[in-house]
Amino acid sequence: MNTRKLLTASTLTALVLASTFPAALEARHFKPSRGTIVETAVAAGNFTTLVAALQATGLDEALSGEGPFTVFAPTDEAFSNLFAATGLTPEELLASPDLPVILTYHVVAGKLYTHNFFMKKNAETLAGETVVFSIGTPAPRRGLTYSVNDATIVAPNIRTSNGIIHAIDKVLLPPKDIVETAEAAGSFSVLIAALKAAGLEEALKGEGPFTVFAPTDAAFGALLATLGVTAEELLADPELASILLYHVVGGELYERDLRCTRSAETLQGGTVRFSSRGPWFMPRKDVYVNGVRVVASNVLASNGVIHVIDAVLLPPEE
Known part of the structure; x- marks a missing residue:
């Protein structure tokens, strides 16, 4: 597998890609969960690729632990867009030696709600690299919009027993120099x-x-x-x-x-x-x-x- 193809897939050109998402991803459809981050993602039904990736790397057990963690969770559509942009298949992604780094790049220790973004401009992920937060102008019927790197948070502040999930519309790729x-x-x-x-x-x-x-x-x-x-x-x-x-x-x-x-x-x-x-x-x-x-x-x-x-x-x- 050409893992370089995955990790360098147009970090800049991705800025102009747009995605539309089903109404099921609206935040109001998610309720606070007594389950763990992984259990909540499984129950939601929109994160099957993410869950499969966590299971393939054994990180599902870590994210079922005490935490707390904040997870920026790419939707299935976000992964589909990644596959279309890079030419990768789901099987190649799950077999990639880079997968653990990609996944941990979506996880921050502690709880971060979107209101924290007003005072916190970035955070170090478990991969050791930084993600950057931004707040956009209000969207119709949705209020302020929030982003992590170039990914839009489409369902924020999903509470679980061991942390917070923010559903995002793009897969975050660890940066190169x-x-x-x-x-x-x-x-x-x-x-x-x-x-x-x-x-x-x-x-x-x-x-x-x-x-x-x-x-x-x-x-x-x-x-x-x-x-x-x-x-x-x-x-x-x-x-x-x-x-x-x-x-x-x-x-x-x-x-x-x-x-x-x-x-x-x-x-x-x-x-x-x-x-x-x-x-x-x-x-x-x-x-x-x-x-x-x-x-x-x-x-x-x-x-x-x-x-x-x-x-x-x-x-x-x-």
């Missing part, structure tokens, strides 16, 4: 080539953490047209490393941080400034870096976070 994540997306070929040309590729594969504002290929195309230069000339520019480092901040700044922080110093030494119009806890696609729009935020990597931008940032002239 910043460079691998950008390569998997397929829309950052110029950025990747520039990192290699400037000798910065290995640095952004390092421990970090880093926050990268990543211009798309279209953004670089617009810059080349404005400057009247070719891609080859850009890659040979002695200022290339400085330009790239101006897109990188040390540490992890999530979208929520960009709304609360006025500026940050980049690895180039210059400062980038942030602005937005929406409340800090509600992502409304109106976050800007030096006036450049963030078109996709909180793309997680194992060594940081990526925010996709629609123009190249240029350091101010000294």
